[in-house]
Amino acid sequence: MQRIFQIDGEETDCWLGHDGSRFVLHTPTRAVACQLDPTGLPGGYTLRAKGVVRELRLAVGPEATFVHMNGRTYEVGRVDPAERLAGSDGGASDDRLVAPMPGVVVSVAVKPGDAVKEGQPLLVIESMKLETTLVAPRSGVVAEMPFAVGDSFGLKDILAQLAPEEE
Amino acid sequence: MRRIESQIDTNAADYKANYAAMSERLKEFHARQHAARFERPQRDIDRLARQNKLGVRERLKLLLDPGTPFLEFSTLAACREYDGTVPGAAVVTGIGIVQGREVAIHANDASVKGGAWYPHTVKKIVRLLDVALENRLPVIHICDSAGGFLPLQHGVFPDRYLGGRVFRNQVKLSQANIPQIAVVGGHCTAGGAYVPTLSDYNIIIEGTGAIFLGGPPLVKAATGEEVGVQELGGAVMHTSVSGTGDYRAATEQHAFSLAREIVSQWKRMPKTIIETASYEEPFYDPKELYGIIPKDRKTQFDMREVLARIVDGSRFHEYQPDYGTTMVCGFAHIWGYKVGILANNGVLFNDSSLKAAHFMQLCNQNRTPLVFFQNITGYMVGREYEERGIAKDGAKMLMAQGGSVVPKFTVIANASYGAGNYGMCGRAWDARTLFMWPQAEIGVMGADQAANTMADVKIRQLQREGKELTEEEIAAIREPVLEKYKRDVEAYTSTSELWDDGILDPADTRNALGISISASLNAPIDDPHYGIFRL
Numbered sequence: 001m002q003r004i005f006q007i008d009g010e011e012t013d014c015w016l017g018h019d020g021s022r023f024v025l026h027t028p029t030r031a032v033a034c035q036l037d038p039t040g041l042p043g044g045y046t047l048r049a050k051g052v053v054r055e056l057r058l059a060v061g062p063e064a065t066f067v068h069m070n071g072r073t074y075e076v077g078r079v080d081p082a083e084r085l086a087g088s089d090g091g092a093s094d095d096r097l098v099a100p101m102p103g104v105v106v107s108v109a110v111k112p113g114d115a116v117k118e119g120q121p122l123l124v125i126e127s128m129k130l131e132t133t134l135v136a137p138r139s140g141v142v143a144e145m146p147f148a149v150g151d152s153f154g155l156k157d158i159l160a161q162l163a164p165e166e167e
Numbered sequence: 168m169r170r171i172e173s174q175i176d177t178n179a180a181d182y183k184a185n186y187a188a189m190s191e192r193l194k195e196f197h198a199r200q201h202a203a204r205f206e207r208p209q210r211d212i213d214r215l216a217r218q219n220k221l222g223v224r225e226r227l228k229l230l231l232d233p234g235t236p237f238l239e240f241s242t243l244a245a246c247r248e249y250d251g252t253v254p255g256a257a258v259v260t261g262i263g264i265v266q267g268r269e270v271a272i273h274a275n276d277a278s279v280k281g282g283a284w285y286p287h288t289v290k291k292i293v294r295l296l297d298v299a300l301e302n303r304l305p306v307i308h309i310c311d312s313a314g315g316f317l318p319l320q321h322g323v324f325p326d327r328y329l330g331g332r333v334f335r336n337q338v339k340l341s342q343a344n345i346p347q348i349a350v351v352g353g354h355c356t357a358g359g360a361y362v363p364t365l366s367d368y369n370i371i372i373e374g375t376g377a378i379f380l381g382g383p384p385l386v387k388a389a390t391g392e393e394v395g396v397q398e399l400g401g402a403v404m405h406t407s408v409s410g411t412g413d414y415r416a417a418t419e420q421h422a423f424s425l426a427r428e429i430v431s432q433w434k435r436m437p438k439t440i441i442e443t444a445s446y447e448e449p450f451y452d453p454k455e456l457y458g459i460i461p462k463d464r465k466t467q468f469d470m471r472e473v474l475a476r477i478v479d480g481s482r483f484h485e486y487q488p489d490y491g492t493t494m495v496c497g498f499a500h501i502w503g504y505k506v507g508i509l510a511n512n513g514v515l516f517n518d519s520s521l522k523a524a525h526f527m528q529l530c531n532q533n534r535t536p537l538v539f540f541q542n543i544t545g546y547m548v549g550r551e552y553e554e555r556g557i558a559k560d561g562a563k564m565l566m567a568q569g570g571s572v573v574p575k576f577t578v579i580a581n582a583s584y585g586a587g588n589y590g591m592c593g594r595a596w597d598a599r600t601l602f603m604w605p606q607a608e609i610g611v612m613g614a615d616q617a618a619n620t621m622a623d624v625k626i627r628q629l630q631r632e633g634k635e636l637t638e639e640e641i642a643a644i645r646e647p648v649l650e651k652y653k654r655d656v657e658a659y660t661s662t663s664e665l666w667d668d669g670i671l672d673p674a675d676t677r678n679a680l681g682i683s684i685s686a687s688l689n690a691p692i693d694d695p696h697y698g699i700f701r702l
Contacts, residue, residue, distance in 0.1 A: 062447070062480070083169050101514065102549060128514040129544040129584065129613045132467040155551060 004084055006064075006077035025049075095143075097134050097160040103127030105147045105159075114142045122160045123147075134159060168482035168499070171475040173451055175459060188462035189606070193672055196605045200242050200670075203254040207278045215278055220352060220375055221419045223259050223276040226309055229423035230272070230350075235264035237272075238600075238682040240295065240668045245287040247663035253279055256287040256665075260295035262304065262686050266431040269686050271299040274309035277353055281313035284359075286322030289329050290665045296336035301599060302574075303690040305346045305433065306337075307426060308362050310376075311353025330358055337365040348429055350422050351376035351412070354396075363412070368429050370414040370422045371402035378411055438688040441534055442505035449677065450481035456673040464582060464608060470495050470510035470540055473580060477677045479503065486529075487522050494519035496526040498535070502681030504688075507573075510540035510580075514547045515587060520560040523590070524567040524700075531571050531695040536684055539577045539598070543587030544613065559701045564590045569597075570697035574687035576680055577601040579658075579667065583609040594666050600683040602671045603658045609666065610656035618649035 005012050015026045025032045034049035047054045047069075056069040064077040106124040110116060116136040123145070124133050144161040147153055176182060204224065215222060221229075231237055244256040257279035263272050273295050275282035284292075299306045315323040315330065324330045340347055349355075349363035351371040355378045363369035363378055371378065379400035386392050386399065398404060405412030416422035453476045461468055475481040478499035485497040493513030499506060507530035509523055530537055546552075546561045568575075568590060577591065577598040588609065592598050603609070610617065622645040626636060636644075654660060662670050671679055 062450075080169050101516070101547060102551075126465070128547065129465060129582070129616060130467055130513060131463075131465045132513070 004079040004081055006075075006079055008074055011079065094137050095140075095162045095164060096158050097122060097137065099125070099153050099155055099157045099159050100132075101127045102154050103152070105149055105151050105153065106131055107149055108145055108147070110142050110145065110160075112142050112144055116140060116142060116162075125153075125159070136160075136162070138162065138165075140165060168480070168484050170450055170481050171471050171483050173472055173475050173481075174469070175455065175472055177455065177458060181461075182458035185460060185462050186458035189457035189460055189673075192605045193457070196670060196672065199246065203242050203246065206254075211278045218353075218375060220277060220311070222278055223274050223309065223311075226274060226350075226352065226419065226423065227259065227263070227272070229420060230307065230309075230426060231263045231265060232267065236678065236682055237261050237263040238679060238686075240298075240600075241291055241662060241665055242669055243659065243662045244291050244665050245285065245663055247660055248287055249285065253285050253287070255279070256285060256291045257282055258288050258291050260291055262298070262682055265307065266427055268430060268433070268435070269304055269689060270430070271295055271302075271304040271306045272309070273306060275312040275353070277311040277313075280316065282311045282353060283313040283316040284323050284330070285316045286319055286329070287663075287665065288316075289323055289333065293328055293332045293336065294665060294668070296333065296340065298599070299345065300336060300339055300343065301597070301690060302686050303343065303345055303436070304686060305430070306340060306348075306366075307430075308347065308349040308366060310349055310351045310355045310359065310362050312355065312359050314354075314356045314359055334358065334361045334365055337362070341365065341367065346433055348426050350416075350426050351378060351402075352419060352422065353377075354379075354382065356380075356382050360400075368413050369411075370416050370425050370429075371405055371412040372416045372419060372422045373402040376416075377401050378405055436689065439534075439690065439692055441536065441688065441692075443503045444479065444500045444505065446503040447480035447482075447500070449476050449478060451475045453477065453674040453677060456676075460581065460604070460606065460673065462606075464606065467513065468542075468581075470512050470542065470580075473540060474499065474508060474510060477501070477680070478506075478508075483508070486526055491516065491519035491522035494523050496522060501538070501677060501684060504681070504684045505535055506538045506576075506684065507535045508538050508540065509591065511543045511587070511591065514544060515561065515564070515590060516547050517552065517555045517557055517560045520546070520557070520564045520590070524560075524563045527564075527567040527571055528695070528697075531567075531573050534573060534692050536574045536576065536687065537571060537592070538680060539575065539592045541577065541579045541583045541588070541591045541593075541607075542581035543584065543591050544582050545585040545587045546590070561586060561590060563700050563702075566698050566700050568592055572693040572695055574599045574684070574690075574692070576683050576687075578671075578676055578680070579603040579607045579609060579661075580673075581607055582613070583607065584612050599687045600668045600679070602669055602676065602679055603661055603667045604673050604676075605658050605670050607658050608656040609658075609661050610652070614649060614653045614656055617652045618645055621648045621652075 003015055013028055017024045017026055023034050025034055032049055037046045039046055043057045043059055045056055047056055054069055056067055059066040064075050067074045103125045106126045108123045109121050118136055118139045120136045121133045122136055124131055140162040143163040239261040242255055245253045257276050259274045259276055261272055273292055347366040349366040349369040351363050352375055355363055360378045360380055377396050377400040383394055386394055402415045406415040414425050416425055456476050459472050474483055478501055483497050483499045495510040495512050497508055499508055546557055575592050575598045594601055625644050658670050661667050
């Protein structure tokens with residue numbers, strides 16, 4: 001597994017390994033041996049890498065680590081690879097709202113021709129003693145609302161239809 | 168592990184309305200809890216002072232490590248029984264820390280009816296000792312009881328899970344090498360005499376503590392012998408003559424410091440090792456739960472929003488996020504302990520039941536404790552679902568859940584209706600601890616459905632007899648049924664009857680689970696094994 005760090009806003013892939021005697025920082029292009037020793041000061045460390053010795057101070061937060069070195073502070077953020085690499089969620093959204101189970105329509109919030117935003121409530125259904133609000137899968141214009149308040153519907157019936165998106 | 172990204176808008180009108188409704192409920196809940204713990208008639212407080220005894224809460228303070236949590240069980244037990252005159256069922260139980268060790272505590276509350284055992288008192292003590300057995304927790308008994316409440320002796324004494332079970336459980340604890348101490352700070356009469364005598368160690372407080380099978384009045388009646396409390400069963404007699412008592416304490420303070428010293432002598436047993444991570448507070452404020460739980464129980468809500476306010480760092484690794492989506496399954500940490508979570512996001516369908524069964528097997532295989540968050544109105548009904556075998560898929564879920572060897576914990580977060588309660592580890596399914604939120608309901612079905620069903624039966628019966636009913640007459644049949652049922656399914660009824668281990672302020676859920684999980688690791692985890700799955 002790789003780690004992705006965000007150093008002052010720029011993303012960098014790297015992985016810290018250990019070769020048995022010291023730490024090795026692997027980047028996509030090279031491997032750098034390095035050593036980090038506490039100096040006794042709060043958050044103080046001595047970094048040795050590529051023959052260079054640097055004094056630095058570290059502050060570790062839940063979201064990012066702050067490295068103070070050479071009179072400058074660098075913010076190093078950790079990016080979760082599973083999140084970073086997942087891409088956009090869910091893929092293409094549907095034009096239709098399909099009944100997840102049989103039930104009854106409790107209320108209808110929109111009518112054909114209305115413009116709706118993604119996540120906007122379209123109608124409320126009741127099934128098995130539970131009221132569920134169904135929301136617009138994407139922004140668009142309502143084409144059809146086939147059921148009125150009090151109507152029963154079956155599994156996989158279409159409860160709302162958005163007008164097709166223009167390319 | 169990734170953080171749940173909350174979609175909650177804390178400025179939305181819904182959120183604010185929910186928050187206000189929950190705050191109202193919690194105000195009532197905290198007031199009732201405070202009353203059950205501390206409010207007593209003056210004469211009872213005076214009596215304790217006259218007898219030179221400390222109250223049960225002061226005793227706990229002397230016993231427990233300062234600044235450590237005490238997970239009190241069923242504070243509102245019996246709140247709907249005996250006209251509300253027996254707060255907490257006259258006994259305090261819970262899990263606390265003594266000398267750095269987790270212990271189960273059973274302490275009579277002599278400020279309530281002299282600490283007499285009512286039917287609900289016995290139920291509460293037996294439950295505590297079951298908790299001690301399941302989790303292998305040492306027990307500290309603080310004895311100060313007038314004995315069984317005689318007018319209700321049939322509800323205290325004869326049945327399998329009544330009085331005798333207290334002593335039977337003490338024997339089973341001893342047999343399982345789980346130590347017990349009794350601090351005798353009042354009378355232990357008749358059956359009550361067996362609590363200190365079945366404990367490995369007991370301490371009797373001079374002047375107030377006494378143990379005897381029959382008290383002075385009974386002895387006088389039985390044999391004519393006249394004898395005082397101290398000669399018959401006081402601290403000096405028992406610790407120097409009969410050997411029934413082990414330690415004599417000059418004062419209450421002395422007694423509890425002795426008890427603490429005894430606990431520190433015990434061998435520390437290694438706890439079961441499960442996966443852990445470093446402790447992290449939830450990223451989202453647990454108090455936001457008040458605005459997330461809908462004020463109308465029928466309104467659906469996303470359990471991930473609830474989990475985000477309970478688990479470490481609000482981090483959740485969701486399992487099968489796109490399959491059987493009414494059942495949310497995944498891994499998280501609570502107080503650093505890795506847990507597998509099952510939470511309802513709607514009715515249980517075939518796919519959601521199978522997903523739950525599969526996930527529970529996964530958790531058993533890698534020794535991950537299970538936490539259930541119930542908001543369940545049941546398994547889906549109808550021809551389509553019966554044909555797909557909903558009953559047999561539900562059976563698989565029960566087989567996996569009931570057959571689980573890892574510790575289980577249940578939070579009834581909203582609805583708990585019908586077989587859904589079973590599948591999601593309701594009371595009968597041995598959750599190590601089970602808590603309810605104040606607005607939650609438990610019943611065979613929802614109040615409206617039950618009232619309609621019962622009213623329909625009655626109406627059809629009348630119609631068969633040839634009676635025509637008006638709307639008003641139907642309402643007159645339905646209303647009282649609905650009123651009664653609504654009360655019966657409330658959390659206060661459940662907690663009064665000890666169908667749970669207490670009602671929780673939702674914001675306290677994380678800590679209650681943390682203590683429960685930590686305590687459960689005093690017991691080993693068996694290798695996974697199951698019954699037969701109907702495939």
